[in-house]
Amino acid sequence: MTERIFNFSAGPAVLPLPVLEEAQRNLLSLPGAGMSVLEISHRSKTFDEIILGAEADIRKLARIPDNYRVLFLQGGASLQFSMVPMNLLPQNGSADYIITGAWSKKALKEAQRVGQVKVAATTEPDNFNRVPRSEEITLDPSAVYLHFTTNNTIFGTEWNREPDAGGAPLIADASSDIFSRPIDVSKYALIYAGAQKNLAPAGLTLVILRDDLLPRIPKGLHTMLDYNTHAKERSLYNTPPVFAIYIMRLVLSWLIEQGGLEEMERRNQAKAGLLYDAIDSSGFYRGHALPDSRSLMNITFRLPSEELEKQFVNEATKAGFDGLKGHRSVGGCRASIYNAFPREGVEALTSFMKEFQRTHG
Numbered sequence: 001m002t003e004r005i006f007n008f009s010a011g012p013a014v015l016p017l018p019v020l021e022e023a024q025r026n027l028l029s030l031p032g033a034g035m036s037v038l039e040i041s042h043r044s045k046t047f048d049e050i051i052l053g054a055e056a057d058i059r060k061l062a063r064i065p066d067n068y069r070v071l072f073l074q075g076g077a078s079l080q081f082s083m084v085p086m087n088l089l090p091q092n093g094s095a096d097y098i099i100t101g102a103w104s105k106k107a108l109k110e111a112q113r114v115g116q117v118k119v120a121a122t123t124e125p126d127n128f129n130r131v132p133r134s135e136e137i138t139l140d141p142s143a144v145y146l147h148f149t150t151n152n153t154i155f156g157t158e159w160n161r162e163p164d165a166g167g168a169p170l171i172a173d174a175s176s177d178i179f180s181r182p183i184d185v186s187k188y189a190l191i192y193a194g195a196q197k198n199l200a201p202a203g204l205t206l207v208i209l210r211d212d213l214l215p216r217i218p219k220g221l222h223t224m225l226d227y228n229t230h231a232k233e234r235s236l237y238n239t240p241p242v243f244a245i246y247i248m249r250l251v252l253s254w255l256i257e258q259g260g261l262e263e264m265e266r267r268n269q270a271k272a273g274l275l276y277d278a279i280d281s282s283g284f285y286r287g288h289a290l291p292d293s294r295s296l297m298n299i300t301f302r303l304p305s306e307e308l309e310k311q312f313v314n315e316a317t318k319a320g321f322d323g324l325k326g327h328r329s330v331g332g333c334r335a336s337i338y339n340a341f342p343r344e345g346v347e348a349l350t351s352f353m354k355e356f357q358r359t360h361g
């Protein structure tokens, strides 16, 4: 089996084909190194160029101001649920969390183990079919930070613009929409993202944090859990995920070549638009997210019955559309269409949806 099917998986997810091809070409011997990237030392000059190049491309792509650090960590976004409060929620402080889905709830749970936390808003009563309106958010004026999830991978909702933190440092889990559109990093104190959705294979977590947070971190944290360790050692305190960073570097070059984040936003809006139009005009499919909260990355939708949903997913899989089954907490279907997901795949899915409705509707 050499043919590539359309991969709608929520993560790990589709990578750009030219990136995979380049990695394949150079897998046995990286030009100039005489060995595979899977075999090189993380202390080698070759890897130094890779990780420095990745950082430079991230800075260029997202126009990251000089007073921010870029860290390449492990443990996924899930470890950041703990590291954020361990580093930034002091014993006498309280942090605000906006709850817009399963991942925000997990972040909240870890923060509650560390210190005092307040829920500034939650859309759980609406089964997370939207993000809160600004008047629904109650900020604690003395909060040490406000945490939110930029894109809710499971429910298919996304913030159009960041919530107003009222002057508190803003912290975002951007795992599922990082670099899918321009981002004004200067509005954030810290951004983290598991890389396996939009940037790289699994095993790598990107953290972008403002310098002034570093001296506030309490002394005595475990070395590996302290942002200062990784900032000081340029993410090389221990062995980093060399291969994942190498692939991320290729993805970043691809993003720059394609026209950067403005172009990604344009394409992502067009791709998601095709699917939402297909849903809205069908009278058969029904979107889970309310229109003003719709995600450009994860499109969640239902069919008239669970029976039809099962059939839809089965037939779609047979037709070469993989990963469309929705998360059990929403049910139905979910099409994840990250940066690297091709427009042709979205067009093919909308045709499939029309045909399925014609034969089963």
Ligand SMILES: *Cc1c(COP(=O)(O)O)cnc(C)c1O
Residues within 6 Å of the ligand: 011, 075, 076, 077, 078, 079, 103, 149, 151, 152, 153, 173, 174, 175, 176, 194, 195
């Ligand atoms: C996938 C995901 C996570 C979990 O990431 P891991 O890297 O598996 O820990 C957290 N937050 C969001 C928004 C996600 O989409």
